[in-house]
Amino acid sequence: MITALLLGLVAFVAQSEYALGTSLISRPIVTGLFTGIVMGDIKTGIIMGATLELAFIGVFSVGAAIPPNVVVGGVLGVAFAISSGAGPETALLLGLPIATLALIFENLYLALVLPIVLHKADRYAEDANVRGITTMHLLGGFGMSLMIGAIVGISYFVGSDAVTKVLDAIPGPVQTGLEVATGLIPALGFAMLVRLLVNKQVAPYFFLGFLIVAYLKVPVTGIALLGAIVAIIMVNVMQKPKLATNEGGVMDDDDEDF
Known part of the structure; x- marks a missing residue:
């Protein structure tokens, strides 16, 4: 229970970029370190976080396109991989789909909750109420952080044993395929980044x-x-x-x- 709460706190702080501005603390190479600290294996956390960073390196929000949530994928991918005693390939296996699933909740928040806060901020702006605008901005941003932190904490609390059983049931050839994918997916991440920058x-x-x-x-x-x-x-x-x-x-x- 304590571990789940601490992982939720890591996710909450990492997702606070919505409220406090972009600082890149949400990147897997950062969350992997703090997840490793929480899980009691800093070295593995750094290695897995860096592996996920290679896969997510080109994942940034461009315009209205919202990418998979790197905070949820990074924290849970590393946490589940460490708790199950698996390697970086497992962090990739779990991190990518978890990040995509979390995107659904993120889009729901952006579509249903955040507009309410923004319209309230508009009314404060009409009255030149700077304090009210600031409050709405922080409320909307930290509301997202709270949701992401809750998803991470609850998911780890209810899912670690189940994930371990699933990993034990994976056949050997599939494990080998995952190891090969570990080398390919970072290349895909770099390709996405190159497409944007080069x-x-x-x-x-x-x-x-x-x-x-x-x-x-x-x-x-x-x-x-x-x-x-x-x-x-x-x-x-x-x-x-x-x-x-x-x-x-x-x-x-x-x-x-x-």
């Missing part, structure tokens, strides 16, 4: 990083540091032409900060 300006850098890893065997950390350095250099180079100059080619005093 264009003709940034594609050369993407393939440059791939070639460095493939032929020079540079680890991911090295690529990340190299990418940060290249980004800083490119930003500085791109900003130079924007510096204002007078007719004589001398920099204006207003732009000379140092």
Whole structure:
């Protein structure tokens, strides 16, 4: 019971982005850490959270398209996998469908509950009542957090034993297939991210990083540091032409900060 309450609290805090703004604490790589702390296995929580992060890396809300709920999928996927003694492939197996199922409840809240709060905020706005608008904003956001936290807590409380029995009944060949899928699904997550971000300006850098890893065997950390350095250099180079100059080619005093 205590574990279920703590997991619900983790989900509540992670989902608080609706009320407090985007901070990326809802990502599986973060919730996996705190789920591992609650479950008493921090190392496994981090590993499984990172595995789920690879699968969910391209899952972001774009316009009116609401993706599967990464908080519910991340917390419950990791929690059930740790409690059953299974590996990261089980976290993926459970996390993705659980996140999709939670999306149904999220859409119901957004369609039925949140509009009531928003219309009330509109009436406060007509009266220039800033305190009322703020209250409605927080109420709507934390209402979502409370719902997600309740789903996670109740689901873990009633479902951990059942999930363990289901995992024990999975045949060996299926387990092998799940291990293979563990390597494929993160690639799908990266593909979703690339589809959103890659264009003709940034594609050369993407393939440059791939070639460095493939032929020079540079680890991911090295690529990340190299990418940060290249980004800083490119930003500085791109900003130079924007510096204002007078007719004589001398920099204006207003732009000379140092």
